[in-house]
Amino acid sequence: MIRTRVSNACDVCKQRKVKCDGNLPCSYCKNRRGSLTCHFSPAARRRVVRSHLASPESSATVHSSVQSSVPSSARPETTPDISAIPVSVKEYARTSDDVTRHSDFSAEEEADVPREARLLCDARGKLIFIGDCAPLSLFQTVRQIVTSRVDPNGFTPETSRVSMLENAGSHPLVSVGSKEPPVDxxxxxxxxxxxxxxxxxxxxxxxxxxxxxxxxxxxxxxxxxxxxxxxxxxxxxxxxxxxxxxxxxxxxxxxxxxxxxxxxxxxxxxxxxxxxxxxxxxxxxCxxxxxxxxxxxxxxxxxxxxxxxxxxxxxxxxxxxxxxxxxxxxxxxxxxxxxxxxxxxxxxxxxxxxxxCRALDANGQEEFDLLNASVQILAITEEIVLRVYSRRKISLQLTDGISRQLRDWSSRWLSRLKGIISGSPNEDKTEVTGACQVISSYYYAVMLVARPFLMYELCKRLPQDAATADTLGGSNDNSGRARLANACIDAASLMAESVLDLVNQGLLDGRMPLIVSWLFASSLVLGVGLLGGFGRILEKYAHMSIAALEYFAKNDAHAIQYSLIAKSLLSIAMNYLQRRDVDERLRITESSSQLFGLIPKEHPLREDNMPINTTGSATLISDPHRSNIPPSSSAQEMLTSPFHDIDPALLSLGCSLDSASGTPFTGRDQEYQAEHVFGALNLFPLLDGNGHIDLAHYL
Structure with missing residues (x-):
């Protein structure tokens, strides 16, 4: 029998390491009634092993492919020396090998990038495309998480509808032959x-x-x-x-x-x-x-x-x-x-x-120029969009190169811009407004690059349902993901504080589209941070962002809706944290009140006259007018619980127990639950194949 060689085997045969005949479905899958699972993935290209001393022709070919994968802005303007090409190719190959070798470790520090591009309705009902990096797309991500994890009715119809406010021009068209408007x-x-x-x-x-x-x-x-x-x-x-x-x-x-x-x-x-x-x-x-x-x-x-x-x-x-x-x-x-x-x-x-986009003085120092500073920071933001939001995953390695660019920009511009904003009251209003717009773009760039990690941490900290509530502290989490999530929140806090300070001084005009757009994103980040347990101090900064948006809402139609969304998100976060505090205190009190007999040990009856176990964490409340519901459903039901005589002032944060077993979550259980919750949300689908992107050529 002549054995034929198949160029590509199906995925099942590859995993089981059996011979595949190359048919669709193959005989192995057909015999096991797995015809529907027989799938052929594209064959991976084999790496060509070259000798240590590559020929100039082959080296030039490899170098041209390497150059094609590098952004044009990073390519040298002069033609590279042919003799130096093998060295650069070896360095590039070594970097790729290192990334591949450490892929298992970097996978632990990755986060999915939200893919929330959508069509929104404009003022006339026409569909308008909004991409992944837009603040409105961030709102859609936040809204989906909140309605699926916290409160299905959290956002009102006025704030949750998929729309894009735009003032429709109602003025008649003017021709050139019309009367010229007078100039005073x-x-x-x-x-x-x-x-x-x-x-x-x-x-x-x-x-x-x-x-x-x-x-x-x-x-x-x-x-x-x-x-x-x-x-x-x-x-x-x-x-x-x-x-x-x-x-x-x-x-x-x-x-x-x-x-x-x-x-x-x-x-x-x-x-x-x-x-x-x-x-x-x-x-x-607008x-x-x-x-x-x-x-x-x-x-x-x-x-x-x-x-x-x-x-x-x-x-x-x-x-x-x-x-x-x-x-x-x-x-x-x-x-x-x-x-x-x-x-x-x-x-x-x-x-x-x-x-x-840079001008140097006689001493070789960069001259202060607001336009140059604005071009530079927005160019970095454009690179963030290209390198992060055009992919489905972001890793700490990819973030590191972007963070170096942001640190370099900050070292050259941030102190001077902050000096203008926090200067004397007699500071030139023109420079103050320009500095505020530039520094707002910088804060938004930081939020944009760290946003996927904040969304990951939010899904990690929010419970899958009320019965699996997890502690929202996370203060001891110093992982790379958590640090980037906190950087996103810090940038939003700094922006809200600086903008509101200038608003209170009367230095900002009522129509500032750039500031309003970035401020809306910061209000969403602050609301998410408060909801995810990053600190109650964020409530203060969330109120700052809302106050600033309400100032712009007097003249800006976008700011009107943005302020409503921000207030709705803040209300959801505060109500959720209050319910969580009540539930935590009830669980703690239930286990500690028997130490000194603070609460008499009673056995209330259910509707079927069966005693209720008051030592468990799933105690039900009897009410002839409604069905039994857990005491964690609202703070108001404390009055009908066995612990109604506890002083409400005692309610505070505490440890988290598994509602089913009454045992604390271990660190491993928390991590497993977070990964399960984040994956079950299915907001960010992975690419076909092995579920990740090889970032070797983009580092």
Missing amino acids: AASAERLVSIYISVTSGLVDLFDNISLLDDILAWSTKGIPEGAASAVNYLVLAIGSQSVDEESSTAYFQYAKALALSSLDGDLGIETVTSFALITLYMLRA QINGAFLFFGIAARAAYSIGLHRTEVNSRFGVEMHVQRDRLWKSLRVLDLFLSISMGRPPTMSDIDCTVP
Whole structure:
């Protein structure tokens, strides 16, 4: 009999190490009636064993494959030396081997990344895509955990419905031939000042010193049509958004008509600026999806005139070179904020971009520049999205490289930004607002990278049901997961405190879309931390985030819903902790009250006149008007329990007992239960195959 060699065996035959004929189903599975389980996984590619002295051709081939797996931003600009290629390949292979060898250990420090991308409804009922890294996706994850583990009716319909608030424009379209809105020179100074303040840290499109003079000169000479007029109208529209909404709308509608009409002619820097300002106006008006669309025009126009190449910009003179470079960096900030806040791919990229995001002084120290600081931190956040949220698992090894970048940014910028925020009351309001926006992006980057570990710890600490309640202390847990979860909570606390402090000082405008978006994420993190037992002090910071959101809710439709969600989550957490405290104290009192006869040993009867065992942990309460329920269902039922005469002031945290056996959980039991609870939730499905991702090529 001639034996044929099969290139790939089914999974069952591989596990049992038996001969497989390669058919589907194979004979082995068919004979054991396992035809439905016969599955062929793709054959793994064998590693090619090369000699120690590789040829230049083979080395160059391997090096090109290695280079293709490295992000383009990390590749050297010069061509590598061919003689050095084998060394780099050996170093890369050694790193991969080390990661594979220690995969069993790193698996213990992994966390699943929530895959909560979804379609939400906009103001007109149309479906809008929201990606995994968006704050709204975090809310969907939190809502699913809360409703499945804590309270099925925890969120009210107003806060739990899957929707995306967006102000629908009800104003009629304006054509270029319409009457120009009048420009009041007396109020122009105030409007320009507000514009400069609210855009600090987001965009830097003009020479702020001469901007007012330019607008006044433009208004007195007559108002010519074109992209330049659209830019000036948009500056006034943004400045008057929080002052006079009617005038702001008139300026914006006319400016948008001028900007769209300018697309028929030659594109220039004014065209890019006008559509960038349209994007910013719509963000502040809670029309985020429209802003996303108009920004695409600005990005395409920027590429068409070469703003992404600083050598091209230098041909227009020194002043125009600086303006074009800063326009490109402003577009990058807007693009990254839009993509991260909505979980969508960015419109622009750093590929083939030569505009520098750092400026050094004569001593070689980095100059203080809010726009550069904002570009840098959002670029790190973009890398977090690409390296973490495009995968299904995150490990401590992957987190370590990102944390080094965040520490480097923090060492260069954080102390100076905090110095501006906590400076004297006479500090420039423009710089304070810009510093707040930049530092808020930094806090959100920390929350974003540590968020999967916080979700893991939350599922670990929350009970699967009321009968398997576990202690929520976790104060002695110093694992890598717990430390990252605490870092996420710390970043949210710091952000809520700093934003509310500036709100109380009256230094922040009522329309700050970037701060509102990141603040909403921090309020969710704080509510989750309180619910997961990370400390009762988080209630204070949760109230801070809610107070700040309520301030922005006066002008921001998104902040209205965000504040309702945050308050609902805080209420759920406090009610849950109160019930847990009552249950803990009842269990402790039940076992300790007999020491000195504090509670008379009674035997209440059930409805069937059978005595109830008061020594167990599952004692039932008799009530002729309702069915028997455990005493842990609510604090109010303490009045009908055998321990109703205990002083409520004695209620506090205590040890946790298994409700079925009355014995304490051991550490091993707690870990098993946490893994079971986290896995049973099934929020984060793994990839097909062996259930994990090889991160060797991404470290």
